Amino acid sequence: MAGQIIIGGLAAGSLYALAALGLILIFKTSDIVNFAQGEMAMLITFISFTFLTVTKLPYFVSFLLSLVIAFIFGMAVERIFMRPVQKAPILNQIILTFGLYMVFRGVAGIIWGYTPVGFPEALPNKHFNYVGITITINQIFIFVVTTILMLGFYLFFKHTKIGLAMRASSQNIATAKLMGIGVSSVFTRTWGISAILGGIAGILIAPVTFLDPNMMGEVGIKAFAAAILGGFTSLPGAIVGGLLIGVFEGLIAGYVSSELKSVFVFALIILVLYVKPTGILGEKITKKV
């Protein structure tokens, strides 16, 4: 039983981690927590679904097409909404992303309605049994995709020039500008890439949560939890946080109470923040006087 719970937890956890990657990317470069990340992912998933069902395109074609749209969409959101508040107080930025969250959700409801629909899985549905533990090929796929994306971005940040630029702009906008980095174009591209990550997350999550405007509600919140737990600036932290939350939640549901599992997760977050305000793998923030 415990083995299967852990596998189930890891599977759920990799969904959270996947959804958290985009959040972290934006926070890392532009110091903004995007509360609309989940809803952006949901919109892109709907677009992908439209390609699939209305224009009857094959799965991977509609997948790729919707990611292209995601990139443009993400950049547009940054240009139109986020750029004007780049220097505004944190609260204004938070509220703005909440406004976007509401609008995206409302618009999706108006366009596509609220009746949940099924979404096809990336790979044919197959599962393996091993010493009484069952795992599906799609669960493995999601885990692998998440890890690859995380590693890819991790290396990208560490070793490429653009990655360095993105990191630099997160450290200090003024200095980055002095170094000749086009901070604003870095931000715009970051949002584009984050939207792509969101799109991937949405499309892979939709078969599990089913597709409707509220689909990212729970996963989105757990993604925040994962990001916070991991430190919010650390890409590997997202995976650690996500998996930790997935397993923790599974164990609580299995052995304590399935109704209180979220409460325990929230308590865990508050506890972690209290003990180590920057999360498990977060960078230390020193107060400047």
Next chain:
Amino acid sequence: MRKWLVNSLIMIICLVLAACGGTNSSTTSTKNAKEKSSVKNSQGVTDDEILIGGWVPQSGPAAQWGILAEVYQSYFNKVNADGGVNGRKLKYIAIDDEYQPSKTVAAAKKLVEQEKVFAILGTTGTAHNKAVKPYLTQKGIPVVAVASGDSAFVKPAVKNYFALQTNYDIEARIFSTYANKELKAKSVGIFYQNDDYGIVYRDAAVEELNKLGIKVAAQESYNPTDVDFSAQALSMKKASPDVVFLFASPKPAASFLKEFDKIGGSAERMLTYTSADSTMIDLAGADVMEGVLSTTWVKSLKDKDNPLIKEYVDQISKDIPKQDPNSVFMRSAWAYAQVLVEGLKRSGDNLTWENFIKQMETLKDWDGSLAYNVTYTSDYRYGQTSVKISQFKGGELVDISDVIKYEP
């Protein structure tokens, strides 16, 4: 000094404007209503119109039920196209309460006092309906087909309340009886939603199963927003009951069944009627759904020659082409509206609340709607307790029994 006067004036005007719209309409319509009731009819009735209202969540966590309002409107369109009810056209007002009880209270007051509707139709949410029940009872406005199977609206019977959909408590008992008699179950596992809806089911099932001497092997619950059900599926499999009762809304039920199937759980599965429709095939897949049992209280679309079915399918495909008419929500909503309109028809030109309620009580095993055997008396307000057992077979939900009438 002058500046703030101007500012304050603007603010006042804003406030007053909002209030005034209501003042005018409220005073005038109070007069109208008084005139009419002294003449004959209750509020919301004019010579060529009957006003019907209700609240339905059209945004927020339960927005999927917003479709009900569209179905009511669709049915009224059909009735109006056929000449209305005794020459009066039906007008329907839906209010979005966002599934928030405090807004439901506002909606109820608005419908009764501002919009002055004649009757309230098919309103959602157990907690939400409960929140306004004292108010609506005190007003005495007919409330037809509360879209909740909670016993609070039928037990004890309330003069102005008419339920219709199968009572949750009763369905749980039907499940238990069926598991006992037909499936020869020794043990049952229950998967339920941890809210007013799921818990009612669970309590009734546990009570009935104990009475029948069947072991309740597992009780697994979840919160309505949950997405991961692997732990529950696992515990259920471990308890290995003969039958699993699913008292869950479509998304969680589908996820759970998928998960249960994946880890190799095997049991007869019985799914509450509120979720049992074609959506489940879409969400969980036909393979997973194969063999799942349920009950239906609205007629199946299989019987295409039935004129009741034909008019439903025709009208819905015209008004709401995007949706699959097979949806249980939509068929239920159609039935709600049918029962209301039947009551109106029987009331003839005497459209008072008093008479409407009297006429509703003349419905006896009425089979003119999508529901079976609708009946109301002064102390029986269930509407119907007649269901057919149905089963998912080859990607379709088909009825496998005759009408079973349960006596509460």
Next chain:
Amino acid sequence: MLLELKKVTVSFGGLTAVNNLDLQVDEGMIFAIIGPNGAGKTTILNCISRFYTPCSGQISFKGENLLTKKTHKVLASGISRSFQNVELFSKMTVLDNLLVGLHPSLKSSLLSNAFKTKKNKQEEEAAKEIAFEILELFDLKHHANEEVRNLPFGIQKMIDIGRAIISKPKLLLLDEPVAGMNIEETKKNAELITRLRDEFGITILMIEHDMSLVMNISDRIAVMDFGKKIAEGTVTEVQNNPKVIEAYLGEVQEDVGT
């Protein structure tokens, strides 16, 4: 002796900002610490006002150990400070900024505040009177109800000092009091600092790059470089110290030149 630092060492993650520093400030002095950027001057002020805790060493004020005090208790014990980049409350009025400086001495409770009791009103009135005295002294009365962020930097600097002295501290820490000011303003500020000492009896410990100011008004100067004190003495002593001339003054003149 008012303030004494004994063998104070501060380091941040391996980097030693202040190394084994001894410092003594006598009552009634204007004491200046000079040194190139990164010499650890501001770190010393931050230790005294308890934002940092040294890894080792002792700081005592009026014979009391300062290191056991929490940051917000420092003001009440008689040490106040200004900031290098005027840490003013920029969306508050000038008057309110000054009143915050009186925070520890305002004793009325939350409830008497909320219900605006007579006692609370009297206390507020008294506090405002004190604030206006300070504004008078700084000649800023006409700005009293303006938001600080709308005022020029020079005036903000003055308000920063005003906020620091409104509580009548024994020791005032000034972090570059004339940075960013023109000659006129610098002169005015120099006068002001001397007056604070002469009329109010406030001992002053300041960090400053403006040599003319330092040399004009200081009683004693300590010179720092790379976290270490390389010289200390009166103005003439320091000016004639070859170490200082080589290591520091030359460099500053270059700086000024560029």
Next chain:
Amino acid sequence: MKIKRLQILFISILLLGYPLLVGFSSYFIYVAGLFIIYAIMAMSLNLLTGFGGQISIGHAAFLAIGAYTTAILTLKLGLPFWLNLPLSGVITAIVGFLIGLPAVRLSGHFLAIATLAFGLAIPEIMLKWEGLTGGFAGLFIEKPSLFSSDTSFYYFTTVIALIITWLILNLLKGNFGRAFVAIRESEIAAEAMGVNVSLYKTLMFSISAFFTGIAGSLYAYFVGFISPHDFNMNISLIVLAMIVLGGLASITGSILGAFILTIIPQVADRFPGFTITITGAALILTILFLPNGLISLFNYKWKRKKTENKQLSLEG
């Protein structure tokens, strides 16, 4: 300062005369009552977020605690209403204090998410604690016999709201309010000026929770029924939206914001799905074009005039 007092005076006269204006229509009085309760909540949140700079995205949880405290004290212990109202405030304040403790170490986004977690956890705990809270089935609360009609309870709510407004304005003008704003502007300088920043942050949370708890108590009586549906994350967001829309760090702004966002759903309830979109769009537009909130439209000209005068007098 004066203009604010006069605005509030006008609002209060209007609120007291309102039932006459709408002919004692129970619907309009109900909506106005909700508005007043949300206005109390918005002011309390503005005290914490607008003035104190501490973001809370879980404020509905405090409303819930206040409402449930009242319901439980009434139903289980049979306590009278004049005792319930302050007790709900006090109990909520204690919870606010406990939440404030970890919050002291957090700022900005981290605080936002911690409070979000708190706001999400409370309704779920209410659900699980069925024996006490009735779970999803909710609890019914009778209005106190002294104010048993909608109208009389409306008046009671209005008077309480006015008292709370007065208290908050006093607090903000005094030493405590200055310390709160000082913390928002610069924690470092505040600490250096002798403000015990951690204590004051928890204090802010407690005060804000206290008033929100009272709002919750009024809510329980006024709506007459409470269930966890009433206190989900959307409510927290809407209240946050109220203070941003109306004006951060502005009491009249909070009232204006509460007014607009109580009215929008009532006006838009016939257009399904538009409420959330309109609210969201209003938030975005406010942040982009009126970062100081709608109230800045009312104060703008007045302020400019004042500064112009000042400049003139300076030149003269």
